[in-house]
Each structure stands twice: as C-alpha cells, then as structure tokens.
Amino acid sequence: MAKELPKTAKAVIIGGGIIGCSTAYHLGKLGWTDTVLLERKKLTSGTTFHAAGLVGQLRTSANITQLLGYSVDLYKRLEAETGLGTGWKMNGGLRLACNEERWTEVKRQATTAQSFGLDMRLLTPQEAFELWPLMTIDDLVGAAYLPTDGQANPSDITQALAKGARMSGVSIYEDTEALDLEIDQGKIRAVITERGRIECERAIVCAGQWTRAFAARFGVNVPLVSVEHQYIITESFGVPSNLPTLRDPDRLTYYKEEVGGLVMGGYEPNPVPWAVNGIPEGFHYTLLDSNFDHFEQIMEQALERVPGLQKAGVKQLLNGPESFTPDGNFILGEAPELRNFFVGAGFNAFGIASGGGAGMALAEWVAKGEPPYDLWPVDIRRFGRPHFDTDWVRTRTLEAYGKHYAMAWPFEEHSSGRPCRKSPLYDRLKAQGACFGEKLGWERPNWFADLFADEEPKDVYTYGRQNWFDAVGREHNAVREAAVIFDQTSFAKFVLKGRDAEAALSWIASNDVAKPPGTLTYTQMLNDKGGIECDVTVARIAENEFYIVTGTGFATHDFDWIARNIPEDMRAELVDVTSAYSVLSLMGPNSRAILEKVTTTDVSNAAFPFSRVRTIGIVGCPVRALRITYVGELGYELHVPVEYATTVYDALMAAGSGFGLVNAGYRAIESCRLEKGYRAWGSDIGPDHTPIEAGLAWAVKTKKNVDFRGRKAIERQLSGGVKKMLACVVPDDPQTVLLGRETIYRNGKRVGWLSSGGFGYTIGKPIGYGYIRDPDGVTGDFISSGTYELDVARERVACTVSLKPLYDPEMKRIKA
Structure with a gap:
C-alpha cells in the first residue's frame, strides 16, 4: 500500500x-x-x-x-x-581536431580551460592514438585531453x-x-x-x-x-575499460566504453523533432522506433574513425527523445x-x-x-517574447541542435526564425548594406557593407581577422571624426510610475536617482553582496515618472529584478514600453551640428548639457532626446515613437550629408566602448562583480545618507579592500586577435582571464578587459607594478595593463 x-x-x-x-x-x-x-x-x-x-x-x-x-x-x-x-569513472575526455580551423578552436578551448583552472592538455595525433588505440588518426591535426572528465x-x-x-x-x-x-x-x-x-x-x-x-x-x-537523439550500443569487442570518452566533432560523433563495447552517437545536422503535437499520454520508460536511415550519416562517419565497429555486433540502436533549447x-x-x-x-x-x-x-x-x-x-x-511561440522555439532549437558539434565560430549568428522583430528602419538599412545580427528576436545592424565597392553584407566566419574588420574600422573612425546613426530600437525600455516611484527606485538603484525632472542617471542595481544585477540608464521624466533603458538581451531579467525589488509598502508600477519607441543614436563630434539643422530647440551645451533628457521637435515629431554616450563622443539617444522613426531618420540623414554622417552598427559600438573603458553587463560586470571591483565606485551614492540594496557590502569593500579589479589589457602585437577568456599572467602567475576582447581602431591595437585577482588583495599599485602576458590559443603574448581608459575625445587621434 x-x-x-x-x-x-x-x-x-x-x-x-x-x-x-x-x-x-x-x-x-x-x-x-x-x-x-x-x-x-x-x-x-x-x-x-x-x-x-x-x-x-x-x-x-x-x-x-x-x-x-x-x-x-x-x-x-x-x-x-x-x-x-x-558507474562513475574518471577516465578522462578526448576531443579531436581534423583541420586547422578546428585545431585553432581546440587551442582556444585549452586556453579557456587554463583560465578556469582546468587541466586540458594538447596532444599530437600519436599521443591521442596511444590513449584511444581503436581509432584511425590519418586525418588528425591534434587533440585535447581533459583527465578529470569521465562517464557515469x-x-x-x-x-x-x-x-x-x-x-x-x-x-x-x-x-x-x-x-x-x-x-x-x-x-x-x-x-x-x-x-x-x-x-x-x-x-x-x-x-x-x-x-x-x-x-x-x-x-x-x-x-x-523534444528532439529525437540516437546512439548505438555494441556487443563487447575488447574495448579497454579505462578508455577515455571521445568526442570527434568534425565527424559529429561521440564514444564511451560500455562493458567491453562502445556507445556511439552523434548530432546530425538535420535533426528530427518529436511530439510536435504534444507528448503521448502515458509515455514513460519508452523508446522511439529506431531510425536506421537517419542514423546512417552518423554511422558512416564513425566507421571511418573506428574501423573495428564494422565487425562489432550492435545490441541496440537506441532512439530516445530529449529536451533541447534554442x-x-x-x-x-x-x-x-x-x-x-x-x-x-x-x-x-x-x-x-x-x-x-x-x-x-x-x-x-x-x-x-x-x-x-x-x-x-x-x-x-x-528569454523573451519570441520564445513564447513554440514554432519559433522549435525552428531555432533544431538549428542549435544541428550545430552542436559544428565549429563554434566567434561572432556567429543564428539564421533560423529570422527576421522576427524589426525596427521601422529595417528595410532602409538593409537597402544600404546592413549586415544584421539578432538578439532576443530583434534584427540589429552589426555592420554596413560598402555596396558601391561590391562588398557583400555577409559574415564570413574565422578565428582570424573577420571579413568585416575594415568596414567596422570605417564606422569607428566616423564615430570619432564625424557622425553616425546607430539604430538601437531594440533597447529594452520601462516606465516606473507612481506616488512612491522615487523612493522605490532610490532603494533599488545604487546611484542617486533623486534628481530633478530632466536629469539622466547611469546606475547599477545591486544584490545584497554588492554584485551588479542590472546596469541601466534612468531618465527622470516627471516628479512621479522614470524612464529606464537597458540592453536588448536583458529585457526580461531587468524588468523582473526591478519589479520584484519594489518594496511591498510602496506604490509604484513598472510597465514595459519597449515596442513603443524606436531609438536613433546620433553620435560623433558633428552630432550637435546635425541636430541643430533639424530642430529649433536650443541644443547647445549650455542649454542641453551631458546627463540631461529633453523633449525636442524634429520635423513635427516629438523626440525624447537623452544626452548620453556609450562610444565616448558627443552624442544623443533619440527615443522616437515608432510611427515617427522613418521620418526622423530621413531628416537626420539629409541634414548630415554635409557633415560626414553615415550608418553604423553594433560592432563599431563595441570597438568604441572598449577604447573608452565602458563596461558591458554579462561579460565585464554582473552579479559576481561589485562596482568597486569594476571601477564604478563613482556611480555609487555612498556619500549620501540614503540606504540602497547592497550598500552594506559596498561599504565593507570600501573599508576592507577587494581581491579583484577590472583592468584594460593591451597586447604589444597589434595582430593579436582577442575574443575573451584568454588567460592573464602577472609576473608569470595566472591571475585571471579576459571577460571581453576586441580591437580599438583609434589606437590601432587589440583591447581586452579582465579581472586581475589575488587572494591577498588587489590595489592599483599591485596592478601597475606587475609585468603581464596573455595566453592566446596557448601562445604567450606580452601586454600592458591599465586602469584608465585608452581613449579620450580630446586626445590626439591616431589613425589605425
């Protein structure tokens, strides 16, 4: 019973x-x-x-x-x-590389493992064969071995x-x-x-x-x-019990020893979805019918790698559905x-x-x-709005499944389920050579091809310099020397309203938002450990109304964090208004001159200084203008009701024709922000990093007698010091390609890894950011007194480290 x-x-x-x-x-x-x-x-x-x-x-x-x-x-x-x-066996894990690009990927993975404290060893084909003598190695370039991997x-x-x-x-x-x-x-x-x-x-x-x-x-x-996933279990044919697990991504296959035989499966590029109309009632301890025809493509690859499989008996081709994500x-x-x-x-x-x-x-x-x-x-x-639609989720998930063992290229974009969410400018920008990326369903221009020079707006993936390197350089230089428009419509935008809006936001935000209407505040929102949960811009629109802007990918996360941290006894309501506004970011030294051509509002520095928000008119359109920048130049974020977006864009482009105004994309934003030292949530800052560690102490209101979430943790760090600090790392060799996760060495000792990496076209060098760690404490003097190297794909590169931004708008401009 x-x-x-x-x-x-x-x-x-x-x-x-x-x-x-x-x-x-x-x-x-x-x-x-x-x-x-x-x-x-x-x-x-x-x-x-x-x-x-x-x-x-x-x-x-x-x-x-x-x-x-x-x-x-x-x-x-x-x-x-x-x-x-x-059934746990720590018999190690082996990963093969069969071409030079894959070998570069494996070497990059070995650097990542080293950064994270894992022992990942690079092997010659012969050394790999000695660990896994059942395989052929005639096509191997090399392999990587993780001795602490295993099977269960x-x-x-x-x-x-x-x-x-x-x-x-x-x-x-x-x-x-x-x-x-x-x-x-x-x-x-x-x-x-x-x-x-x-x-x-x-x-x-x-x-x-x-x-x-x-x-x-x-x-x-x-x-x-749900997606069907198949693997075979062979009869025993003398497979050693201590054989490492094996992943052969170029042949889409994996292997593990099982009772003297092998389990062999893989990730085919054309996966089969299951239960499209729902999981059958009572389905449990149940396998699907074996699909030998579909598995044949995997079997052919496996037979070439492990010839012994040709004579091994197959106990079972097991087909079981598993859940996969986009x-x-x-x-x-x-x-x-x-x-x-x-x-x-x-x-x-x-x-x-x-x-x-x-x-x-x-x-x-x-x-x-x-x-x-x-x-x-x-x-x-x-996740966000597109993920509520199961058809969209399935389309994207099948693509992700098919890429499970494909090369994990830097900057790779998904192609399925697109376009989904489009700015009103999408067709205009596409006609002008935009190469789009996608985030949370939004189409966003990453860079612009020169169609007159027969450039194709298409990413060609590599671990070396990207095909768009020069195009982004053009856009970057336009930011620094003239003016650009970035379409940042995909920004997440919220309105916090109510009698207690100021009090609620003052508790949630670590910077001072209790400023007069018309003021902008850049602020973090912290957890109780002082970690950065959100990184946002707050515009005070009225006494009881705030307009909050955050990154595209953080829409769900940041809305949830703010909403659940409004104290229960306070009256304040948070509303997502993302779809109501397009955002045209007009940036560059000529941006004010262009704006003056299209509005009668006084936008001089005296009338419209930095960190202010104003409503201005542009050819009959009401525009919420935020004087702020993420690229380190004079600039304005123009938040426009969507029905006015194309009118405002056309007016700006016409006015900017004599000022060198061009379109630019997100990759130029990234290169500019690296030069200026702006932090990116999700890489450089996050819940494990405090503003003190990240060099953002200036954005925390510790001098005000106002309590906010995380204040006690911040005060402890201010008095007791920190064990890590974010620093800028610049390799001496300008040809070095930084992607993030490269290992940082100080005086020959591993002290951290890069959280982000890219190239600064104004200074003409690669740039990385990463936390330098020491259990005994880290100070500015500690950082400046060291000699530094980076491990990039298992090669040491000399570099310099700085706590200051590399670029200032007043500096002498150096051509890349």
Missing part, C-alpha cells in the same frame, strides 16, 4: 529524473527536510534512463564550467556516502541521489502525478496531485520535456522542445512570471554532466533566494 502524501511541505519538486533528484538531495543537505519529490511514474523513467552518460566539464562560461566541475566532485563521493554504485550510469547516479535525499529526510513519491497548482494572488499555495493536495510555498518543476507544457498552464515560459544551454531559476515557481529543465543531452551542479544551484536558489554565483548563461530570464 502506497504511503500517504503529506498535507503540507516547504517545497514540492515535480519530476524524478536526475535534475529533480539532485535538487532534492541538495535541498536536504541545506536542511530543507520538509521537501517532497513527486514522480508521475518511476524515477528516471522520463529521459534520464536512456541518457548516454558522458560527463564533460569545459564550457565558455567560468561559472558553468565550475558547476559541471561540482558534478564531477559529487559523483566521486556519492557511492561512499549512499552505498549505491553510480545515469540511472544509478539518480537512484544514489534519491537515496541521499531520503537519508536527509526528503520524501519521494513515485506513481504520483502532479495535476495542477493552486495559485492565490500570484503566489503558489499548493500542488494538486492525483492522490491529494500538498500545501506549499514553492514548486520546483524538473519535468524534462514535459516542463514547457506544464509551466505554460500557469503563464510560465520554458523554451524547450541556444543549447539548460534552463534554471525562478520564473519571472510567477513567484516561487522554479525550473530546472532543457538539458540538451548533457543533463548527466550538469545534474550534480544544476541541482546544487537550483536548491540554493530555492532556499536562499539567489543562485550561488552568476548563472546568466542558463538563467530562465534570458
């Missing part, structure tokens, strides 16, 4: 795969013993039971790499703790995690389906199951490919879809649409590698209200 369900619980986890069981295990460790896990059938019966079980660690984010490293550490000790075997049995690890959860007091109920949530005034009150109601404050949905449909019933958007990263966190609704799903066939760390992070998020560290690459708030 099944044991009776409890009437109440602190948290209810829905889903008994590896993510749900890992979350339960870690909540138990945190003392949340009043936690219930519900599994509608049996533990692992969704997708976990048919996972391949490879455990790799390296990702392009230091924190996601750390999270996967936590999984390895957990799997090492789990059997001793619980008494249940996990997914079902065994899950059962061990479940036992560990029970040992901590967590209750697990199989054959118990969650049917519904009871919600009252936007908060969860209970989970309704087929066996009764469990009153709770928090629901944690770890239901794999079922998560999207379940969450959607409550207005929560979880962008994932960007290839999994989904964690509290849903912005519903308080206390947490998600852990969409693991893109690396749920076993992620399971330990993801469960740890999600448990901390639930218990403490925030993740253990910045997890922006997997944060559920990285």
Whole structure:
C-alpha cells in the first residue's frame, strides 16, 4: 500500500529524473527536510534512463564550467556516502581536431580551460592514438585531453541521489502525478496531485520535456522542445575499460566504453523533432522506433574513425527523445512570471554532466533566494517574447541542435526564425548594406557593407581577422571624426510610475536617482553582496515618472529584478514600453551640428548639457532626446515613437550629408566602448562583480545618507579592500586577435582571464578587459607594478595593463 502524501511541505519538486533528484538531495543537505519529490511514474523513467552518460566539464562560461566541475566532485563521493554504485569513472575526455580551423578552436578551448583552472592538455595525433588505440588518426591535426572528465550510469547516479535525499529526510513519491497548482494572488499555495493536495510555498518543476507544457498552464515560459537523439550500443569487442570518452566533432560523433563495447552517437545536422503535437499520454520508460536511415550519416562517419565497429555486433540502436533549447544551454531559476515557481529543465543531452551542479544551484536558489554565483548563461530570464511561440522555439532549437558539434565560430549568428522583430528602419538599412545580427528576436545592424565597392553584407566566419574588420574600422573612425546613426530600437525600455516611484527606485538603484525632472542617471542595481544585477540608464521624466533603458538581451531579467525589488509598502508600477519607441543614436563630434539643422530647440551645451533628457521637435515629431554616450563622443539617444522613426531618420540623414554622417552598427559600438573603458553587463560586470571591483565606485551614492540594496557590502569593500579589479589589457602585437577568456599572467602567475576582447581602431591595437585577482588583495599599485602576458590559443603574448581608459575625445587621434 502506497504511503500517504503529506498535507503540507516547504517545497514540492515535480519530476524524478536526475535534475529533480539532485535538487532534492541538495535541498536536504541545506536542511530543507520538509521537501517532497513527486514522480508521475518511476524515477528516471522520463529521459534520464536512456541518457548516454558522458560527463564533460569545459564550457565558455567560468561559472558553468565550475558547476559541471561540482558534478564531477559529487559523483566521486556519492557511492561512499549512499552505498549505491553510480558507474562513475574518471577516465578522462578526448576531443579531436581534423583541420586547422578546428585545431585553432581546440587551442582556444585549452586556453579557456587554463583560465578556469582546468587541466586540458594538447596532444599530437600519436599521443591521442596511444590513449584511444581503436581509432584511425590519418586525418588528425591534434587533440585535447581533459583527465578529470569521465562517464557515469545515469540511472544509478539518480537512484544514489534519491537515496541521499531520503537519508536527509526528503520524501519521494513515485506513481504520483502532479495535476495542477493552486495559485492565490500570484503566489503558489499548493500542488494538486492525483492522490491529494500538498500545501506549499514553492514548486520546483524538473519535468524534462514535459516542463514547457506544464509551466505554460500557469503563464510560465520554458523554451524547450523534444528532439529525437540516437546512439548505438555494441556487443563487447575488447574495448579497454579505462578508455577515455571521445568526442570527434568534425565527424559529429561521440564514444564511451560500455562493458567491453562502445556507445556511439552523434548530432546530425538535420535533426528530427518529436511530439510536435504534444507528448503521448502515458509515455514513460519508452523508446522511439529506431531510425536506421537517419542514423546512417552518423554511422558512416564513425566507421571511418573506428574501423573495428564494422565487425562489432550492435545490441541496440537506441532512439530516445530529449529536451533541447534554442541556444543549447539548460534552463534554471525562478520564473519571472510567477513567484516561487522554479525550473530546472532543457538539458540538451548533457543533463548527466550538469545534474550534480544544476541541482546544487537550483536548491540554493530555492532556499536562499539567489543562485550561488552568476548563472546568466542558463538563467530562465534570458528569454523573451519570441520564445513564447513554440514554432519559433522549435525552428531555432533544431538549428542549435544541428550545430552542436559544428565549429563554434566567434561572432556567429543564428539564421533560423529570422527576421522576427524589426525596427521601422529595417528595410532602409538593409537597402544600404546592413549586415544584421539578432538578439532576443530583434534584427540589429552589426555592420554596413560598402555596396558601391561590391562588398557583400555577409559574415564570413574565422578565428582570424573577420571579413568585416575594415568596414567596422570605417564606422569607428566616423564615430570619432564625424557622425553616425546607430539604430538601437531594440533597447529594452520601462516606465516606473507612481506616488512612491522615487523612493522605490532610490532603494533599488545604487546611484542617486533623486534628481530633478530632466536629469539622466547611469546606475547599477545591486544584490545584497554588492554584485551588479542590472546596469541601466534612468531618465527622470516627471516628479512621479522614470524612464529606464537597458540592453536588448536583458529585457526580461531587468524588468523582473526591478519589479520584484519594489518594496511591498510602496506604490509604484513598472510597465514595459519597449515596442513603443524606436531609438536613433546620433553620435560623433558633428552630432550637435546635425541636430541643430533639424530642430529649433536650443541644443547647445549650455542649454542641453551631458546627463540631461529633453523633449525636442524634429520635423513635427516629438523626440525624447537623452544626452548620453556609450562610444565616448558627443552624442544623443533619440527615443522616437515608432510611427515617427522613418521620418526622423530621413531628416537626420539629409541634414548630415554635409557633415560626414553615415550608418553604423553594433560592432563599431563595441570597438568604441572598449577604447573608452565602458563596461558591458554579462561579460565585464554582473552579479559576481561589485562596482568597486569594476571601477564604478563613482556611480555609487555612498556619500549620501540614503540606504540602497547592497550598500552594506559596498561599504565593507570600501573599508576592507577587494581581491579583484577590472583592468584594460593591451597586447604589444597589434595582430593579436582577442575574443575573451584568454588567460592573464602577472609576473608569470595566472591571475585571471579576459571577460571581453576586441580591437580599438583609434589606437590601432587589440583591447581586452579582465579581472586581475589575488587572494591577498588587489590595489592599483599591485596592478601597475606587475609585468603581464596573455595566453592566446596557448601562445604567450606580452601586454600592458591599465586602469584608465585608452581613449579620450580630446586626445590626439591616431589613425589605425
């Protein structure tokens, strides 16, 4: 007889795969013993039971790499703790490179691993063969080996995690389906199951490919879809048990040893979606029909790499659906649409590698209200409006799946599901040679080709200098010497209104926003550790109204952060007005002269100084003009109601014809901001970095007697010092290509890595930014007294380091 369900619980986890069981295990460790896990059938019966079980660690984010490293550490000790075997073997992981571009990618990955503290070794083809003697190596250029990677049995690890959860007091109920949530005034009150109601404050949905449909019933958007994924399991044919896992991305395949045979699968470029019209009722412990014809393309590649497969017997071609996401990263966190609704799903066939760390992070998020560290690459708030449409999600996800083992090119753009969100200027800019990128569904001009010189507005991907390098240089120089228009319509824009708007925003913002109407304030918004959660511009429009502008990709995240930090006793309402305004950024030394041609408003420096906002008229159109810059020149952001955008643009272009006005794109913005030392959220700054560490202490109101979130942490750093500081790093060799994550060495010791990298056309050199770290403390003197090198694709490059911007508008302009 099944044991009776409890009437109440602190948290209810829905889903008994590896993510749900890992979350339960870690909540138990945190003392949340009043936690219930519900599994509608049996533990692992969704997708976990048919996972391949490879455990790799390296990702392009230091924190996601750390999270996967936590999984390895957990799997090492789990059997001793619980008494249940996990099948964990730390037999290492091998990655092959079969051409020079892939070898460059692998060397870049080795540098990234070194930056993050992982031991990744570069091998010759013969050294790789000695580790993996079953393969042919005639086409190999080289390989990389991570000795701490490994493999595990997914079902065994899950059962061990479940036992560990029970040992901590967590209750697990199989054959118990969650049917519904009871919600009252936007908060969860209970989970309704087929066996009764469990009153709770928090629901944690770890239901794999079922998560999207379940969450959607409550207005929560979880962008994932199911895709068929196949691999073979061979009979034993003498495969050594200590064989490392192998990834052969140029042949789209992966391998691991299994009982003297091999598991071999891959990521085909033409994936097959599954359950397009919904997952069949009762689907569990179920595999799909093997699709031999579709797998043939993978098999052909594998036979050329591992000739022994030709004679090996095949036990099974296993076809199991897994959930994949539009960007290839999994989904964690509290849903912005519903308080206390947490998600852990969409693991893109690396749920076993992620399971330990993801469960740890999600448990901390639930218990403490925030993740253990910045997890922006997997944060559920990285998505936006296009992701509510399942057809769009599926289209983009299939592209991402097909690129799983493709070259991870710098600056690569997705091509599917485009165009989706367009500025009113889209067609005009396209006709003038715009090469568009996409962010959160928005089409944004990255650079402009010279159509008269037969340049093609198309990115040609490489790890060397990009085909658009000279075009961006032209735009950059126009910013510095004449004027440009950037179409930044995709900016996220919010209005905060109400009687207590000033008081609420003064608590949320670390800079002083309590200034007169017509004033602009650049500010961060901090967490309790002083970490930067948002980086925004605030324009005070009226006594009780603020206009807030932030980056395109942060629309969901920043809206959620601001909305949930308005104190409950204050009357202030936040509204997203992104779609109401186009933004034309007029930048450059000639920008005022051009603006004067199209408006009768006095825009002189005396009448319209820096950090001010005014409403001006341009050929009959009301324009909210913000005097601010992200490129380091005189400039104006012109926020225009969308119906006026083309009229204002045409007027500006006509007026600017005698002043050298040209179109410019986001890559010129990036090169200009690197020269000027402006920070970028998501790379240079974020929740793990404080304004003091980032060189933004000037933007924090510590001299005012006004409390704000994070103030105590900032004051502790001001009095006690910091252990890392953001610095500008410039290689001596101007031909060096910086992409970010290159290792920083000070006096021969590894002290950090670049958070961003690019090229400064005014100074004629590559530029990077990164945190220089020392556990004993970092000061300006510490930084200036060192001798520095960068590791770039495993080659050392001498460089200089500075805490000051490289460019000032008054400096002598040097041609690149």
